[in-house]
Amino acid sequence: MLSLIVFLPLVGVLLITLLPKKFEAAAKWLALVTSVVDFGLVIALLTRFKIGSAAIQFEKEIAWIPQVHIYYHLGIDGLSLPLLALSTLLIAIATLASWKITVKPRLYFAMILLLSVGLSGVFLSLDLVLFYLFWEIVLIPMYFLISQWGGPRRQYAAIKFFLYTFFGSVFMLVGIAALFIYTGSFDMIALRHLTAGLGSGAFGTVAWWIFAAFAIGFAVKIPIWPFHTWLPDAHVEAPTAGSALLAGIMLKMGLYGFLRIAVPILPQAFHHWQLILGILAVVSIVYGAAVAFAQTDIKKLIAYSSVSHMGFAMLGIAAGTAAGFSGAMAVSISHGLIAAMLFLLVGVVYERTHTREIAKLSGVAAAMPRYAGLFCFASFAAMGVPLLSGFVGEFLSLLGSWGSAALPHVLVVIAGVGILLGGAYMLWLMQRFIFGTPSAAIEGQPEISARELTTIVPLAVLVVAIGVYWTLLLQYADPIARMLQKLVGA
Amino acid sequence: MHLNLAVNYTAVILLAAALFVIGLYGVLTRKSAIGILLSLELMSMAIMINLITMGHFVNPSPLNSWFFTIFLMVIVASEVGIGLALIIAIYRSNHTSEVDDLDRLKG
Amino acid sequence: MLQLHGVIPVIFKGYALIIPELLLIVAALWALFSERLPGGNRGAAAIAAVLVLFSGAILGCTAMNTVLFGSKLVLTQDARFGGVVLCLLALIWLIWTAFAGSGRTGEATALVCFSLAGALLATQAGDLIILLLALELTSQPIYVLIGYRHKRAKGLEGALKYFLLSILTSLFLFYGASFVLGLAHSTSYGDLQNLPAEPLMVVALLFMLIGIFGKMSVAPFHFWAPDAYEGAEPWVVAFAATAPKIAGGFVLVRLMMVLYAQIAFLRWPVLIAAVLCMLLGSLAALTQKDLRRMLAYAGVANMGYMLLMVGIANPVYVAVGWLYALFFLATYGLPTMGILLIAASEGGKVSDLAGLSHRRPLAAACLAVFALSLIGIPPLVGFFGKFFIALVGIAGSLLWGVILMVLVSAISAFYYLRLIKAAFFDKPESAEAGAQADAGAQVEASAQAALPDGADAASEEQLFGRLLQESDEALALDAAEAGQEAEEAAVAPPSVRVSRGAEFAIVLCALLVFLAGPAAGFISAWLSNPPY
């Protein structure tokens, strides 16, 4: 069942490549059908998922390279299920959002489906090498998406994106290899006991370095403060669907990595790193918010806001308490929904006016009232207003980090100020972009179309659902958070 | 009359080594390509001498070192053949076999 | 009546070891006189391809006794793997030449078959004399191949450089071998184990090492490679850059197996060479304009990764290290040959690859597979090569080496990406390609988005932007170089037709790279414990 979810899009890719040139337009329908079926499979999985248990379900293991103990090992639990659902949903929505792609559509939709394979693979694999394999596969389609259909400086942004992530993941490779040497296994679940058994003597320092290697790999992806400079360029230059996917789900791979690999397998090393990660997280929050304030390009503003929001997730993880971990999972899901919504909305305006300069766009409320309503809804969600999912994540992360022994309380207060700054740049954007008198570019633009609405409304519904009824998300996250806290606390 | 053929092996090895170094020096300083080829031959001669003297130490019988030397001669001969062909072709195409002029490929 | 039936199996069983080489010699002779023989030049290449396939099959699959001529030729499992890899490479090359070869393909096939025979002998050599013979048989045809299009002065110059430097290093090898002969009192590898412990032995072994490094174009002795490859035709370089290096690699590993006792001091020159290779190779390749020169330096870097495995001292992991060194050589050879064969019908420069995805989409896809494999992206075979090296490297306490490898391969990702960028996203400058509107993106028609005034755009561009646009004019080019360009362009563009057969060869190579990844387990298992 899980392998079907991972490799179904690959079938789509094969079908698309077989499409002759004149049926090029059929590619998008094929991609849409495949991604919707994939999402349907995940929903079927969701219904059969046993809630409340932290154990791995639907597990499947086949020997791949037994000489080196590498196994094709898939499994799903409360941590990966919501992320998998989000990724398949966003892939379907991205396909729908890129209906107007006319340049090489077959290659475009093949790349989107390949991205889906990579993402589902990352969230389902329980073998470190398999995880790394899918982690790298995600790089290729995104590189092609940015450098083929991107904005004016797409080559530079695409190569920068590729090299940053590759640089990080190469360190991860060294980490995986070192971990194998000391424990003799790549299985994420078994490693938890194996590393515990090694105690903290000689292995202590090595564990610190291995955690560092993993941390760099994941930090580049999340991104955490010093490694974030690729994000604004990649977002600005990526096509609408590309940046929606990039922000919506690819940033969560780093968080997932921490919660699945770094924290449970190396809890002792995690203790030493908690403070450093906490400080870096808070710096990301405040730094992202401040720099977002000075942006003149909407996409760059939202990109830096993603850096800030991811800072909250990282703070939740660094806290090491059950509330913190649940907060991190909540932020990753809710930010996925909100950031995707924001990028799709910016895409709507970009397709009409072909510019993202805030100076050139103003008074959207007068020209496109329903669009303005949705944009305000998304901005409020991003600001973390209660009754919307943004609040759930941020509140739990702060709650968790206040209760954590490793993080000083002043960090939490600064993170709180981060929320305030988050409100500042969002309001500043809304004031210039939505309100005020309509600018030349906006005058007379058609209202948001039905197709565009269908890409945004499901996300909005989910944001409200999670915001009002927290258990919808926390029933999956809480058992995992409790298990992680027990592992870290021990 | 019995010639005392007790050969002082270290002296011969040193001779071979000297020849080798002279050949090496020739390779490094000769301007013309043919000069370099000659020096290379000189170096291979040194190696052959060395091989023959080493034959003394090869225990069952020195046959192996002789085979080694003969094979070396054949190989060096074929090298010279190819080398000269190359140098003549270069000379024909840009009228010089001065090694220092041939520096178009670089960077 | 002689019991022929009894004799043949004996002969077959006994002398099966040299049958692959004999077949290759037959193929070479046929190719030499191919003008008058049926099938002509192209036919010769096709026949040679079949014979190479047959010899590879013999080496790979038949059970035969592994020692011949009193251990002059020893077929251990690694030699078998080397033979199969070399035959595979030659097979792809010959298929390509059979369909897309231009001019005197007969001679080229002959030279390649002779060189391949030499390479096979080198991997199976169990005796110093055979080693000498095999190494020279491998490289001498390549000198001629490099200088193949004698009308172009550059080709000859490259050939001469390769000739002189390669001879110099082999002479060092022979000089070292002569001393080893004296010390070990015999030429066979078996007796090399008990070398007496004296300074002369150290010098002798070092000289031999230097000779082999010269063949593998390892860092301090790699100077001939970039010039030789730039001078030659891309399809010539395809063979010249892969076969001799792989043969040299196998010889080095076999010598290390034999000289295991002296590994304590032998590993230091190997590691120094490895570091130099990685740094010099990857950095110099960054700003190369010419594809062949870039791949030459990339080859040097890849040899550096392989040498890491040879430099392991920890007794537990030494054997595994050798095994994965050989595996890595295969993962280096296939993609390099693939890229060069694609470039063969495009032209030597990286910029010639521009717009490949319009002209030959299948070839562009293959190029992407090769480049990504060389970078080390899973699920391609390159990733497993580097991953195994990382695994064994860390286990063999070479953590610093693995970290350097990891950093250098991050940098190498850049120049391999330039290949993909050229193939997929660059606009071909030539007029007739201009007709296809730039496939940049439908947004391209949009108003040019104003650069953000906040951050001065210059700093943004400075990062990679300049490197990308400017990579075509290297550091301050002097006029001579420009002159050379003009003369180069005057020569007619390679008139090689792109035929279906050639595409088949490239796709076959890409398939091997793609399928070898998941099959890495099977390959390493086959290498470590022989099935028969």
Next chain:
Amino acid sequence: MNWFFLIPVFPALGFIALVFLSRAWRNRLIYIGPVLVGLSALLAIIGFIRYFPGRVIGQPFASLSWTLARLGGVRLTLSLGLDSLAILMLAMVSIVGFCVQLYSLFYMKDDERRGWYFCVLLLFTAAMLALVTSGNLLLIFAMWEVMGVCSYLLIGFWYKDEAPRRASIKAFLVTRAGDLGFFVALAAIWSACGSFQLDAIIKAAPQFSAATLLVVGIGLLWAAAGKSAQLPLSVWLPDAMAGPTPSSAIIHAATMVAAGIFMIARMMPVISLSHVALSLALWVGIITALFGAFLACFQTDIKRMLAFSTISQLGLMFAALGTGAIDGSLFHLITHAFFKSLLFLAAGTIIHVTGTQDMRKMGGLAKRMPIMMTIFSIGAFALAGIMPLSGFFSKDLIMEEFLTHGHPVVFALALVMATLTALYVVKAWFTVFFGASRQEKSHAHEGTLLEIVPTAILAAFTLLLGVFNQGWLGCLGFKVEMPTLQMASISTGVMLIGALAGFLLYRFRIDNDWLAKHAPWLLRATEARLYTDAVYEYLIIKPYFWVSALLWRVDARVIDGAVNGMVALYGGLTKLAEVTDSRLIDGAVNGIGAGYKRLTAVAWIVDARLIDGAVNGVGAGLKQAGGLAKKAQVGRIHAYQRAVVGAVIVLLIIVLFVVFVVLKGVA
């Protein structure tokens, strides 16, 4: 399930009904608003009567709780509870809400986005009603922020022009700055007692550590200061007048600003445990009261005057809370809600009629709108604290509490504040209603029915609440006696002095123009609201703009550069190694002239490159390294041969060194 929990649900249903409609439909269905809020007002009154006389605050007659989520194994529940304070506040909020909805029907009848106005107003009313009945601090916080969003939307309702846009952002950000305190308090409470239920918190409060108590106390006070516009965070209320008047009536007079006081009253058992928090509340309250009253006297804009008056009245309530007893502040909260919303609605009519908000242009309206004048006067005199009206009794109770709890200084300041209040009320009253009409042709006319009815209802309540206070206040379990004669006389005397001063100021036209001539510095100070805005502008907003622009340049140049600088350094080092290596070989065998020229130049390049490596980035850095690494490839065969021989020699030396020094012999 108790019917009275439907009270917050009705407006919420209204909001959901209206929000998804298109603009045209929404404008047609605005009547849903008053109907639904009227319904919940009716329910609230029935509830009040049914549960009257109620028990002590805190014991709910009926409660409703549901699990929001499981957090680390602990159940996170939300709950609604109907206790005596809740039913009282429900009644007040729904009645005032109903009156404002009615009035808005008139006020917004020709605005083409009135549908959206009613929609947000419904959401706001629902949020306030839910906050009042909530028995859970997290639910209070959630509704607290939703109200903040509604006030942002309502203040910025007329988004086309600049002032409302800036005011709405200012209001939202300042209140969210306050909410930061609430966040920290919630976090502290959760880690201290693991639940947000009010009763659980109050039961566990005595066991809290002193630090937690302090953090919770100050956090909640900071949040209340943000919401109820107390001094450090009072800057947003005067600007919030840019929104439609009826929305200001309910938000910035009766409910939202009162929410801060209500929350502190609810949490008083916890806050009173930390004396620091109480005294802080006391002094911040009384200073804000004085600040508000003082500035109100100088305002020419009628709505801004009312805003400052609200700030001062809230300050008084805040100070009353500071004494630890909540009965005085709650009583004043209820009465203030009625007469202040009455004043705002009446002011709305006056503005609508005269077309301007500037009192100096008004005058002589008494004759033209007698009914509105009487209604406005009832509200104004209640604010001033004249005998029979409710304002007098609630203010008196607070004054007594100051005395009984031993705060004589605060009592004196409260008296000063009372006089100032009387002053600006009477001055405004005279300028607006008496004297010649200062407008060219004043077409002022009597308010329409839709204006009169709601304001009349509010006026009625202002009258009744005062006289029968023992009655309805008793339901909260407070024993409220009539003010003692001595106390009543002091406050009336103080009020008369203020009124007289107000009349004199009006009579002799001592207003801003006079001030301009005689005390220009005072005028500038009051216009700049005693420079509180300036403090924010120069201490927080301008530096923040500058810092973010700086960080943006830093991010683009240095961080990128630094990350790339590392690589340039790495590139530099490798090149250094190679250069020495190749120079050694060439130099050792024989120097080549050209080679030297280039190699010596490298030394200069190396340090130039290393120093500004951080700036030129990985591309250039690597390119330098790559370019120079290429330099070793000079193209001449001799150079290569020498390099080979040199390398042989170097390797030989190294290996021999390793063998004989490191390994001590070959064995």
